[in-house]
Amino acid sequence: MSNWDILWSSYDVFLSGFYNTLKLFGLSAVLAFLMGSAMVFLLEGSRPRLKVPLRIFIDGMRMLPFLILAYLLYYGLPSAGIRMSAWTAGIIALVIYHGAYFAEILRGCRATFAQGQVEAAIAQGFSQPQMFMRIILPQLILKTRGLLGNQLIILLKDTAFLVIITVRELTAAASSLSSTYFIPMEAFIVVIGFYWLISIGLELFIKMIGRFGAKRGFENA
Amino acid sequence: MDSSAWGLLIQGAWTTLWISGISIAIGVVMGLLIALLRVAKIPVLHQLLGVYISLARATPLVTLVLFIFLTAPTMGINLNRNVAGIIALTLNTTAFNAEIWRSAFNNFSKEQREAALAIGMTPWVYFRRIMLPQITITSLPGLVNEMSFLIKGSPAIAVIGVVDLTRVTNRISAVTYDPLPPILAAAVLYMLIISLLVWLQRLAERKASRLAV
């Protein structure tokens, strides 16, 4: 039996790792994006109350490695009496960490907006949340799609760190297969192929948004 | 945390710094070489390098570190953990740096070349004395930014047992039974390192924008 046959016989291990990674990625990408958008919404208005704390939070996250945050949640917090599973800690870490990065990307773009569009919406009777959701956020997404796409790929890659805090994701699958059968080369080639595929899928998705934007005169940011 | 814990922590920080430092140094130079090869558009090689860059950018560092560390022995190579870590970090950062260098090359004005050749410079002298210095300045902010990313990715080497600034917190808490303080202390040290790089990046940006005028 060749090494590849051995791998094929345990394709279910890959599939479940792949599925877990996709689940980690999808769930935390959505939540992190919502969190980033919510932070930018809280920064709306002329004198946002939360400006200073949000600034500190965002800059703080951008100066930390992702893994140290995961460590903090998974190994550190139990000594403060807060205990959670590796999976939960992993998702929370991904969401908090990348939420801050998404917020920074969107905030940077928001700062370049002309005030007029917002006034036009206020003059028409939009509430703050409506205006943010319907006028500002769609444009932020169209304008920052390149940066958002990069961030999504970084998020995908950061899911692999969670193997270190014992989450059973894709890299964990390769690692366990290679130590069971001593075929690291093949196992990792398959796994890297998976990551590559998801990245290419993400890039296509961003290109799609790009076409949507080009139709509206939004050049790539 | 007592002084021996702080001592361990500083050792971990030092490990992170020297391993990342070596990878950054090699990665910046290799990135330049790859960018040059890609700019030359040599058939086949161009495509191969393109695939390398695309793959390296899509592969998580943890996965790459494991791949290299576990695969080398099966090919009869005995890799020490630190070396495996350096190779992985280098392969990763080189790909990003190559793209930074390449975009600087692509944006470089062609007229300067004609001016230089017209006054009798050889292409090599032109490259070394005129082109490279300017391209280095325009690439520097991007390169420094990538250094921050590499430092933030460097805890990946913990997965093969290198005791870096992240993993050392496990060591310390194995003795003290209280992981929170060492993790927080490590976080502060990372912040110091990254903020230093952010500061350097600002300097580099100021320099680059002066060149742009």
Place this chain on the structure above:
Amino acid sequence: MPETAAVSIRNLSKSFDGTEVLRDVSLEVQPGEVVSILGSSGSGKSTLLRCINWLEQPDRGDIRIAGDRIGVSDSGKPMSRRELAGMRARLGMVFQGFNLWPHLSVLRNVTEAPIHVQGLSKTEADERAMALLEKVGMADKREQYPYTLSGGQKQRVAIARALAMQPKVMLFDEPTSALDPELVGEVLGVIKDLSKEGYTMVLVTHEMEFARAVSDQVVFLDKGIIIEKSHPSEFFENPKTDRVRRFLELEAPAV
């Protein structure tokens, strides 16, 4: 009993960082009336207009839209955001810089507020929007996006967008100042049609001849004070103050 004024401004004052931009301004706009506000740059025209829909908050005085006070609720407290939004929806505003929303098509720019602020169904909103786009001559461009339009076309869409909320009063802040001269006419034409249809309008403009032709009342602001308020023929032919006379000589030598 006299008819309730469409807009009634009483003793309005406003300052920015200590400098008074509007001083004790009072003005009544009757339903169906067109009032033009003239004055040199920096005299406070935009600020006055922006106070009417509370984009700027006045320091003193009160403003009523069809009898209801804006910005301050009956109990005397500042209006909640929701109440304020309801009042603003009664006023249509057209800006110098068009301020169309670039990510939405022409049609969606017009239907956005009717659907999401007034709660109209999409079909109703579309119907209303198409009628208005027809009126401003932009119906055939409904599927296009703002960046493909000329300035004059953008402004016509912006007018349709403001009309779509069926406002009691339309506010125009120099609607043609950002346009190339050859495009000014098409926008003024639309505004003129609206005046004939009986819309109540408050208009800040530098187009003297136009102001003279459409207005029922002309107001002149100087350093935040209304120094003349009269019928256009009176204003342009027989200005009461030297200040206005000089202004007219500079702005409209032909008149």
